[in-house]
Amino acid sequence: MKTYGTSEMAGIIGIHPNTVMLYEKWGYIAPVERKENGYRVYTETQCDVSGWRDIVAVAAGNVHMATNTGNAHTIGLKSDGTVVAVGWNKHGQCDVSGWSDIVAVAAGWRRSIGLKSGGTVVAVGRNHDGECNVKDWRDIAAITAGDWHTIGLKLDGTVMAIGINTYRACNVSNWRNITAVAAGYLHTVGLKSDGTVVATGWNKQNQCDVGSWRGIVAIAVGSSHTIGLKSDGTVMAVGWNDYGQCNVSEWCDIVAVAAGCAHTIGLKSDGTVVAVGDNKYGQCDVSDWHGIQLPSK
Structure with a gap:
């Protein structure tokens, strides 16, 4: 695994080296190993999934781009209904080893x-704003999580929401006939x-301007942009586009879409992948895939 x-690490996050050490002292960054000379050694722990097996679904826990939120975690759902997690765990967000009978x-x-x-629904991690208060939810068919809020799609097509x-x-109480949800x-x-x-x-970047969309079969949401996959395999996009993450008008033959903070991914019917947006860390380098x-249902 690559070390820093x-x-x-300060250069990657975009802050002063002393600030990195201060973040570690405050607990925003987990304590790291040190070399014999005392120098810190940072690793990409949130990406250390090479030993995972029998995974049927994954999720990554950092939506928006900011220098004070460079930490993240990754969780994986196993075929036996248990869950694994790696990465930043200051708030116990990786404490999922006791979970069982999980389907998403x-x-x-x-x-x-x-x-x-x-x-x-079960939840672990930061709960300062009630975003983990889901123990009373029932009849949930799908879940999604934004930075500060949690969404649950019910079997009857209505939607639950909790958090900031x-x-x-979280104003979804009047939604009806919903088949999928996504949160930015x-x-x-x-x-x-x-x-x-x-x-x-929040609609400052027009990320909520989807009222004219028709023929959509799947949705994905980044930090402040929204993606819609049409039934004809083309893709719609609105919202923040500083990194070109909404430049999908020429895409075709797409069967699935996904969105990160500032990039967008499309899976083509021939098994290849296309990507646009922020590529600072190579997150769009998928041309040789x-x-x-898609995982079998």
Whole structure:
């Protein structure tokens, strides 16, 4: 695994080296190993999944881009319904070893969410704003997590929401006939059974301007951009586009979409992958990928 010195890590995050050490002291960065000379050795622990096996779904827990949120975690759902996790664990967001009977997972910033086979939901991690208060949820069919809020899609097509609602990201009580949900930094998107899309929350970058979309079969949400996959294999995008993450108008033959903080991924019918957006860490270097398939349901 690649390692980094303090100055290298500071450069990646975009802060002063002394700030990195201060973050470690405060607990924002987990304590790291040191060389014999006392120098710190940082690793990409949130990406250390090489030993994982029998994984059927994954989720990554950092939605928005900011120098004070460079930590992240990754969770994996195993075929036996248990869950594994690696990465930043200051708030206990990786404490999932006791989970069982899980059928879906989601990760927000500093928390992990699990959907159980009976339609109930479990959560661990930061709960300062009630974003983990899901123990009373019932009949949930799907889950998603933004930075500060948690969303649950019910079997009857209605939607539950908990967490920070300053920008109305949790105002979903009147939604009906929803078949899929996605959550961004401070907005929430729902796909309806008729192929239209609804959205609520922060709309400074027009990430909620989806009212005219039609023929949508899947949705994905980044920090402040929204992606819609159409039934004809083309893709729609609105919102923040500083890194070109919404430049998908020429995509075709797409069968699945996903979105990171500031990049967008599309899986093509031939098993290849396309990507646009921020590529500072090589997250869009997928041109040589082949034989990629959707997980079997």
